[in-house]
Amino acid sequence: MTVTMAAALNTALRDAMRDDDTVVVYGEDVGRLGGVFRITDGLQQEWGTERCFDTPVAESGIVGTAIGMALYGLRPVVEMQFDGFAYPALDQVISHVAKYRNRTRGTVGLPMVIRIPYGGGIGAVEHHSESPETYYAHTAGLTVVSPGTPGDAYALLRSAIAFPDPVVFLEPKRRYWLKEDVELPVDGEPIGRALVRRTGTTATLIAYGPMVSTAMEAADTATQDGWELEVIDVRTLSPLDSDTLATSVTKTGRAIVVHEGPRFAGYGAEIAATLTERVFGHLAAPVLRVTGFDVPYPPAKIERHYLPTADRILDAVAHALEY
C-alpha cells in the first residue's frame, strides 16, 4: 500500500484514539477542518468533539492545558499549527513540560505529545519554515522525535503517544506528501533508536526529518562516483542514540551531518562533538556539516539557495575524502 506521511500520521492518531480512550487531540483548526495540513482529518467526525476539538488561538494555553490534562491522567496530543507559531508555548514547554517529572521527584510524568510541523521547502511566507529542533533538544526532560519516512511517522507517533514522558514530535512538513510502500499499522518503533537506512563504507551521512530523503538521494547519486555512503536516520534527536552513530563512523571514518536549521550551535554541532569525543581515533577527517545558513529563514523566493541539497552533501563528502 502506498501511503503519504500525512496519511500515516493521520492513521497513527486514529489508531491511538481507538486503542486508548484517554488520548485526546486538540489545537487550532484540528477539528472541523482537520488541521491546515489535514493531519487530523476526520478524527472529530469519528471520535466526536470530546476527543478531538478546536481551541482558541492560544499556543501557551494549548500546551498549558495539556499539562493539566496529563496531570489528570489523559494523554493529550496537541498540534502547534506551525513551527514559527509554537514559540508562544516555549515557556510552558521549558518551564513545565520538561521539568514536571523532575520537580515532583518522579511522581508526575506528563505523557503528552506536542506535534509541530517544521522546516522549509513548501514555498511559505515568513515564520512558516522554522527549524526549532535545538531549542527543544537542548532542554533536559524533553524527548524530541522527528520521522523521515511515512512508516516511521506512523510507528514513532504511536510510540510517542504511548510514551511515559512528554514528546516534542517534529513533523517535516515538506515531506508530508512523501510516499512509501508500507502496510499500516507497522509496529511502534522504539524511541531513542537511530536507524541505518543504507549501508556503506565511504562515509556516513547523518540526517533526520526532512533531510533524510535528501541524504538518501545523495547516497544514490554517489554510487556514480563509486562512493558507498552509509545513511543514518537519527529519528530521536533527544536522547541521542550515539552508539549507532559511533559504530557507523568507526567503520567509515568519515561523517557528514545534514540539517536544515542554521549551523551555529545547531544540532550538527552536538553530533560532531559527540563523535569527536567517542571515536576520535577512527576519524580520518573532521566531522563536517551541511546545514542552513546563519540567517533568518529566507522565505519562498530564495529558499532553494538556503536548503541543503544532495549536491552540497556530495561536495562535503568530496571534501571529507581529501583528508
Add this chain to the structure above:
Amino acid sequence: MTAVWRDVAPDGGLREPCSYELELDPAQLRDLYRLMALGRRVDRQAINLTRQGALGVYASSLGQEAAQVGATVALEQDDWLFPTYRDTVGVFARGVDIVEILALFQGSWHCGFDPLRCRVAPLTTPLATHAPHATGLAMAARLRHDPIVALTFLGDGAASEGDSHEAMNMAAVFQAPVVFVVQNNHYAISVPIDLQMHASSIALRAAGYGMPGVLVDGNDVLSVYGATRAAIDRARAGGGPTLIEAVTYRIEPHTTADDDTRYRSAVEIDAWRARDPLERFLALLRESDMVDDAFLATVDAEGETIAARMRDALFGAPDGDPREMFDHVYAAKTSQLQAQQTALDRELSATEETE
C-alpha cells in the same frame, strides 16, 4: 454569619454589594479561625527560619490569610489546587505538611510533596504559568464527567501575564470547572496596582470572558469563603469558571530578600494592619461567643508544636543526595544521564575518601 461581595454585571460594571447567609456551624467557624491562626504562626516561623539560615528565602502570606484559607477551605477533598510561591498558608490549610511545602524555599530541587496524593500542584514561580494547568485539569475532569473542580491562585501582577488571559478565556470557552482567585495585594514586588492596570478592578475582566466575576474583601474570611464556595458549587454543577478578585494587602516585604522601604510607606502598611484579617475574624467570633480563652490557648499550643517541628525538621536538614538529580529527568534514565551520574559519583567518592 454573612458573606458580602459584589458581582460583575454582564455589561462590565460592578453591582451593589450583596450579602449572603453562610451555612457554617460554630465548629466550622472555629476551624476557619484555627487554620488562619496556625497559618500565621507557620508564616512567622518560616520568616524566622529564613533569618536563621534554615530556609534560603520566603514569601510571606502575612495579611493574606483570609484570602488564602477562605478560598482553599471551600474545596472538597478530591478537588485540585494550583498555588503560587505566595500561597504557603493556603496550601497548609489544604492539609499539606508544612515542612514539605517549604521545600521550594529550602532550595530543594523538587517540590517536596506528592501532588497526586495531595491534589495540590507544585508551588509555581513563573507567574501565571500554572493557570492554564488548572484550566486543563478542569477540562479533563469535565471530559471524563467527574465532579472535580480546580482552583488557582494568582497575584495582581500575574493577572497581567498572557497566560492568565489564555487560561481564563479557554476556561470560559470550554466551560471548565475552574475558579480563578486573584489575590490583589496591591503590589507586584515594588510595582503598585495602578501601574499594573488602568481599570478599577481585575474582576471586571470576567465580563470580557463571559464568566461571572466577583469582587470581594480579601481580608474578610467569610466573604472569601462564601464567594469561593459559590463559584466552586457553580463550577461543579456545570456552570463554568469564575474570576474572583480578593482585595487584600501584603504586610511583609515581597520576600525575605526584599527591601520594601524603597517603594512604600510605613503609614500605608499600618493602615492595612488595622484591617488585619485574623483580628477581625476573632472579634466577630468573640462577639458571638463562639470562642473562649481555652480554645485560643489550644490553637496557640498547636501552633507552637508545629513551629517546633518546623525548626527541628528544617535546621540542619540534609541537602539530599546530589546523585538523585539524574534520576527523575525521564522515566527511564538515558545513557547520557547514566554516564554523568557515574562521573559525579566518582567525584563524590573521591572527596569522601579524602575527608
